[in-house]
Amino acid sequence: MFLRQTTMNEWNILLRKTVRNGLTQAESFLFALLRIFIYVVQNVLKLRRIHVVGYFNSIRPFRQIADVSSIAEDAQRLPKVPKHLLLLIDEKNNDHESITNMIVWSFMMGVTNVTIADKKGCLENDLGTIETNFRERCKNPSLQLCSKCVFRLAGKVTDSSVHNVIITSPKTSRQHFLTSVKKTCLQMQRNDALQETLNPDAFSGILDTGKGNISDPCLLIVFGQRFTFHGFDPWSLRLTEITTLPSHCGLSYDSFISAFRKYAKCEQRWGV
Amino acid sequence: MALIRPDNALEQTWIQKCCCRFMCKGPIPRHVAFIMDGNRRFAAKKHVERIEGHTRGFDKLAEVLKWCQDLGVEEVTVFAFSAENFKRSKEEVESLMELARHKLALIMQERDQLKANGVKIRVIGELKQLPEDIQNMAQEVMSITKDHARCCLNVCFAYTSRHEMVQAMKDISLRLRNGTLQEDQITDDLFGKTLQIPSVDLAIRTSGEIRLSDFLMWQCSEACLEFTDALWPEFSIWNFYAAILKYQYFIAAKKS
Missing domain, CATH: 3.40.1180.10 (Decaprenyl diphosphate synthase-like)
Structure with a gap:
């Protein structure tokens, strides 16, 4: 009975440790995902800016150099x-x-x-x-x-x-x-x-x-x-x-x- | 409204808590400086008195301090009043002094919370230019919090960076005169240490202005700069997190 309880306690501790480690890893993973998301958003914004410049091309061409x-x-x-x-x-x-x-x-x-x-x-x-x-x-x-x-x-x-x-x-x-x-x-x-x-x-x-x-x-x-x-x-x-x-x-x-x-x-x- | 809020007073939403935990996975700035700009424009936008804008600005400061505390930022410096601001109308300067009086009195009443949270407050600037009662109140606030060591709030009042640098030169020359310092010991490092405020990791200015206006020029010389369009009373936790993320990219770029 005592042995069984000890084993159960050990299992509980192990389970908690695994969950905690899992959570930490999940957080790191989500953090990485968040950074990738922000990186993508930033680049999409840059692309949109190019798109906007392209839109104005009809009015005034984008100028690499100017006279x-x-x-x-x-x-x-x-x-x-x-x-x-x-x-x-x-x-x-x-x-x-x-x-x-x-x-x-x-x-x-x-x-x-x-x-x-x-x-x-x-x-x-x-x-x-x-x-x-x-x-x-x-x-x-x-x-x-x-x-x-x-x-x-x-x-x-x-x-x-x-x-x-x-x-x-x-x-x-x-x-x-x-x-x-x-x-x-x-x-x-x-x-x-x-x-x-x-x-x-x-x-x-x-x-x-x-x-x-x-x-x-x-x-x-x-x-x-x-x-x-x-x-x-x-x-x-x-x-x-x-x-x-x-x-x-x-x-x-x-x-x-x-x-x-x-x-x-x-x-x-x-x-x- | 109090400067130090109890934990339950500014309860974050679950998504804010999640973001806060994610942010903590990356590098967190040790020292963040804020130029709290846009109170008057906020008042004009909301059609209220200017002083109401400044009051809302102080309330925002309490919120921002809580966000910083949650992320583990150890030191926060805010530009409350520039020495150049004495050029404003007499009425506005007087009402700002009245607000300072009121808030300093409130902070003194909060000494238990300040002790419990380990918040050290320093008022930095040309304090001699302030009314005598405010000078005394500032001294008292500094003296009651001087032994607190968990985090530090520097309030720059009647401050300009150039005055701070000139004062540092005077301090160095006094040390030269009394023999505690030699000529060859005057270095970049020594000059930085002679200033009252340590170097800043992240400097944030609100209201869309893109200059530092003589605020911590030496301390910000290697800092990550962030200029946001939000007016200070409208500065949100998302603006703050965006600045922290930019800082994390800044550190990553520095390492690479």
Whole structure:
């Protein structure tokens, strides 16, 4: 009798364990299913977007690239255009052709400063290639306007032009910020008055000395799967409008311009 | 309405409970930050007084804290009032201060629930800019909850990230001056630790705005960003779960 009861108890425990394990596995399975479902929904939404674009094809064809006059028309339709555009790339490869396209389109839209940063920091070595590609493109008479553009690495102060292209990386920009922090802390250690008077505006002045009078970015476009700042200098992005695009490789004009449309809808309230 | 609700006050539906359990199978952010934007637009949409919108916003915060607690989020930071918001009309700023007074008094009455739930509350920002009685109430709330360790709620009031960073620089320079810190010890890591709020894993802004408006800029530099169109008082558990799923994809993409 006692033995039978013990066996029953063991069976009960075993049964409970099996049910519990089964439930945990079922939950993991359902969780995986839920993720697959969301992944499918996201892709269906993307397909629908393509479908919607296809629908508008009857009105205006989808534009992989655009000519100067249609870019100018688009710029006129937008209530505002960012003066300083920051492109943050977190992808395996950098597509120089697309980067050149984005620079040209931005200048044609009315942007004056374009900063390009890639997570890996490879673009800092490709400054020459990007500049050569751009100059090649500027041989087109309709793009003469941007030919006086200055290309430089961040932190290397040269005379700023009407159009500037700055190449950097999140790591470099953060390092620049930290160098200024360190410098300011050491100055405060020696100077009591600065300890009292330092405020955000004063520190902005210290930081701006390395920027060559270029204001903080107005619009940030993050390329890649992860929507984050990737550790970019936190000081300069406080009022920057942020948006994301899946990839910069082979980027179409219409996709690029969608970020400008989003920016044009934003209203800055300055706390009021 | 209370900040800490009893378990039965916000009973979830079975499907919400299921989703919550599924979510817990994946990575859960340790620290979530919210920009609670859209209270005034909500009031305008519903044709009620602005202050009613802010009150509904506070009620939503209590709900969101419960969702976070259910998922096991350890720290929540909310942007309640920016130092820039002092530029608003005198009436609105006064009514917001009155709301803060009322809610802080309510939180003080809830000390037993806060203790039972282990909730630590910190009010962070340029507190000197606030009326003296609110400063005292904030100090008291912080002091009665300082030993609670299960989860932490940081309320950013009269806050901007730039002020926080400047204050951190001043703190570092004081340590340099009294010799407890050497010049070569000023690093990225040290600067982050000198700030009052630790790094954020997931930052959520409501109301369709796509900027951080000087909120936790340093702490959010590696955080997953989520901008949702819902106004803060309309922010639902599904918006929240969508943000958590995005965070889980973010982590998966980071690993890959």
